[in-house]
Amino acid sequence: MTRRLSVLLAFSLAGALTACSSGGSGTAAPSTSPSESASPSPSPSPSPSPSPSPVDVAVAGPPAAAKINLQTADLPAGFTTSPAADGEFAEDEAAEKELSACVGQPFAESLVSEVSDDFVKGADFPVLEYASQVEFYADEAVVAADLMVYQGDKIGECLSRQFTKEIEANAEGVKFSPIMVTRLTPVAQGADGAFGLRFSTKGTAQGESNSFTFDVLGFAKDRTQVSLTVAAFGAKPNDVERDALFAKLVERGIANAL
Secondary structure, eight states, X not given: OOHHHHHHHHHHHHHHHHHTTSOOOOOOOOOOOOOOOOOOOOOOOOOSSOOOOOOOHHHHHHHHHHHHSOOGGGSOTTOEEEOXXXXXXXXXXXXXXXXXXXXXXXXXXXXXXXXXXXXXXXXXXXXXXXXXXXXXXXXXXXXXXXXXHHHSSHHHHHHHHHHHHHHHHHOTTOEEOOOEEEEEOOOOTTSSEEEEEEEEEEEEETXXXXXXXXXXXXXXXXXXXXXXXXXXXXXXXXXXXXXXHHHHHHHHHXXXXX
């Protein structure tokens, strides 16, 4: 599972709670994401010569991830860049294990996990935030199993349960509506598969109601898993902008997959 997911959610909720006490609104043109398209990698032809040495993921992973992850130049004008605030990894890992148990999949730790900087538009409210994560695993089968979970029906219920738990722990003085889950269909041509989910709710405090939306899009290629997370409160996410950023991740992810 993508460790970044629960971490960004926690920080986004903190921002949402602050925003709920402020007025204001913002809009961004939504769009319907095109249908997912994926093509399998061709099988290598048999060869009597010795196989090349396997790539050392622990060594090759970090520089490969740096080439894939979102960069400041990818974002349009108006976004600020700051180092990712990952919080406590022990608590994060516990949340990931809880999520794995919910979907019925054994917890698998990635060999390399690298997150991008945080890219934020809006100093106060409304706020739109993008971030990405690249993970490399020891076995392609682990990535394939993870992809099937994110494409399945149970992940929405399990993530909603986890998100609700975070809300109840942090939403003092704020009442949130039930979380709505929407399936997205991002394009990831050349990948082994892709997934997309949107979680939406509204927070009400002191008579003010504000929207909170959290999108996660991802794809897998060989032993590589790449995800894009989008947190927005006070306005709908800009789906056109989101999909353009995801396309950059796909292009670089396919080129630098391990």
